[in-house]
Amino acid sequence: MASHIESLLRLDELTxxxxxxxxxxxxxxxxxxxxxxxxxxxxxxxxxVFDLGPDLVPMRAEWALTSTLQGDEELALRGWERCWDQAExxxxxxxxxxxxxxxxxxxxxNGDCRxxxxxxxxxxxxxxxxATPLAAVARATLALxxxxxxxxxxELAAAQELSTSERWADLAFVEARLASLDGKxxxxxxxxxxxxxxxxxKQWSGGANWELIDSATRILxxxxxxxxxxxRGSGGSSVTEYADLVIALRALDDxxxxxxxxxxxxxxxxxxxxxxxxxxxxxxxxxxxxDEESAEAxxxxxxxxxxxxxxxxxxxxxxxxxxxxxxxxxxxxLPYLGEADDRPQRPSLTKREREVLWYIxxxxxxxxxxxxxxxxxxxxxxxxxxxxxxxxxxDRSSAARYGEANPDETLAPGxxx
Numbered sequence: 001m002a003s004h005i006e007s008l009l010r011l012d013e014l015t016x017x018x019x020x021x022x023x024x025x026x027x028x029x030x031x032x033x034x035x036x037x038x039x040x041x042x043x044x045x046x047x048x049v050f051d052l053g054p055d056l057v058p059m060r061a062e063w064a065l066t067s068t069l070q071g072d073e074e075l076a077l078r079g080w081e082r083c084w085d086q087a088e089x090x091x092x093x094x095x096x097x098x099x100x101x102x103x104x105x106x107x108x109x110n111g112d113c114r115x116x117x118x119x120x121x122x123x124x125x126x127x128x129x130x131a132t133p134l135a136a137v138a139r140a141t142l143a144l145x146x147x148x149x150x151x152x153x154x155e156l157a158a159a160q161e162l163s164t165s166e167r168w169a170d171l172a173f174v175e176a177r178l179a180s181l182d183g184k185x186x187x188x189x190x191x192x193x194x195x196x197x198x199x200x201x202k203q204w205s206g207g208a209n210w211e212l213i214d215s216a217t218r219i220l221x222x223x224x225x226x227x228x229x230x231x232r233g234s235g236g237s238s239v240t241e242y243a244d245l246v247i248a249l250r251a252l253d254d255x256x257x258x259x260x261x262x263x264x265x266x267x268x269x270x271x272x273x274x275x276x277x278x279x280x281x282x283x284x285x286x287x288x289x290x291d292e293e294s295a296e297a298x299x300x301x302x303x304x305x306x307x308x309x310x311x312x313x314x315x316x317x318x319x320x321x322x323x324x325x326x327x328x329x330x331x332x333x334l335p336y337l338g339e340a341d342d343r344p345q346r347p348s349l350t351k352r353e354r355e356v357l358w359y360i361x362x363x364x365x366x367x368x369x370x371x372x373x374x375x376x377x378x379x380x381x382x383x384x385x386x387x388x389x390x391x392x393x394x395d396r397s398s399a400a401r402y403g404e405a406n407p408d409e410t411l412a413p414g415x416x417x
Contacts, residue, residue: 007044008055011037015059018066023166025202027070034063054090057083061095068102069166071208071237073273077106084122097123097131105134105170108141109238111276114310116142133161133171140174144181145313152178168199169209173239176216180246186374189220208237215243241267241277248284249317254350257288264288279305280314287322299326303333312336353387354411356380360396361403361410372413 018033037059041049049056064079084099100122107116116138123135140155156178162171172195179188196204196213204213219242244267251259264281272278282302289295306314307330315323315336327333349357359369366384370377384396391409393399403410 004048004052007040008052011040011056011059014040015062019062022066022069023203025200025205027066027207030066031070031072034066037063050086050089054092057086057090057092057095060086061098064099064102065166069207069209071211073106073237077103080106093124094130097127097129098134101131101134101138104138105141106238108138108145109242110274111145111238111242111311111314112274112309113142113145113313133159133165134167137162137167137170137174140178144174144177147181147313147316149178149182163195163198166203168195169204169212172196173212173216176220177242180219185220189217189374192216192220211237211239215239218243219246238274238277241272241274245277245280248281252284252288252318260284261288275305275309275311276314278302279309279311280317283314283318283323283326286326287318295326303327303330307333349387349390349409351411352383353390354409355413356383356387357391357399357403358410358412360384360399361407363400 014033014037018030018037021027021033022030044052060079060083064076064083067076067079070076080099080102084096084103087093087096087099100119104116104119104123107119120135120138123129123131125135136155136159140152140159143149143152143155152174156171156175159171159174162168172192176188176192179185179191192213204210215237216239244263248260248263251257251263261284264284267277267281268285272281279302282298283306286295286299286302289298303326306312312333315327315333320337324334324337327337355373356369359372364372366377366380369380373380384399388394388399391399391402393402
């Protein structure tokens with residue numbers, strides 16, 4: 001028994017050291033403490049580990065949180081699942097619910113609705129607990145996947161307690177997703193900046209929080225600002241992959257087919273973390289393929305994953321006429337597709353191009369447009385160049401005359417698209 005007590009005391013000491021380092025933003029040192037704890041436990045068999053009793057369970061929760069914030073999703077998932085299992089055996093309900101909520105967030109961020117829902121049920125949703133805000137983040141994510149924006153907003157209201165916890169960036173990321181889908185990019189970016197300024201910089205300069213904030217920024221940035229995965233310092237993560245998907249679909253919507261294909265190929269060239277990304281990027285390759293033969297293989301792989309994993313919510317994001325043709329062999333998917341002409345046709349100009357055209361028609365200079373829209377002058381010039389090509393003019397004066405003559409093709413700030 002004495003050896004058990006000594007082991008627990010040593011594990012407790014290492015755990016406290018790791019927590020202190022983690023909260024100071026030194027994730028690498030915190031992870032070393034976690035590894036030391038695992039190394040100590042490796043010397044025991046399962047029965048001995050169980051004999052250490054319930055005091056070990058809250059330590060496991062801290063180890064799993066460290067792995068989560070470090071960004072090691074696989075290790076964090078295993079850690080939380082083990083924590084949940086032992087918390088259930090010792091009837092530690094608060095920790096059990098927290099672990100279930102943490103697992104649910106991982107699956108929700110990965111786009112896996114089935115597993116996320118299953119783990120959310122284990123959080124005892126009718127019981128208010130410390131796990132409630134984190135579970136609300138998972139539910140908000142699932143609501144956004146289903147394009148239920150009002151439902152997501154309600155869940156995020158219940159998740160606000162996370163704003164002062166170590167998992168504040170999870171909340172910020174999902175709030176950014178909502179702002180992007182709701183068309184509130186500027187206010188969403190302002191909120192994201194304010195959130196970051198409210199936290200110690202070391203808490204978001206690396207690890208998962210950095211991935212979350214970086215991805216949220218790119219989601220809210222309506223320019224195709226993207227760093228290829230192979231050029232990033234870290235590996236893949238479900239949130240960076242989601243940001244890539246948003247940018248790729250935006251490019252497809254804007255008629256930039258080659259840009260969308262490059263993003264899809266770049267992501268699929270690396271190990272893909274989430275089911276959502278794998279299926280979506282393959283379907284993206286299929287709908288942008290130059291011919292039916294080259295579309296067949298990626299379409300079959302994507303649609304099979306969507307069918308078997310019940311990722312039906314992905315389908316409306318793609319051109320319905322093209323997807324319907326590709327999905328003709330998957331009859332069970334057809335109810336989740338609209339008619340070929342149900343998807344609203346975008347105008348010849350993108351939203352950003354219509355906004356730039358409005359500013360030009362009002363006599364704004366590029367520098368003034370950049371300041372008004374919180375984007376760079378080079379970005380404005382890029383949009384203007386695309387605009388000129390679409391309306392068949394060569395300079396700003398001609399574009400201004402075109403805008404004055406075609407006011408229906410301009411979009412003033414604050415107007416609905």
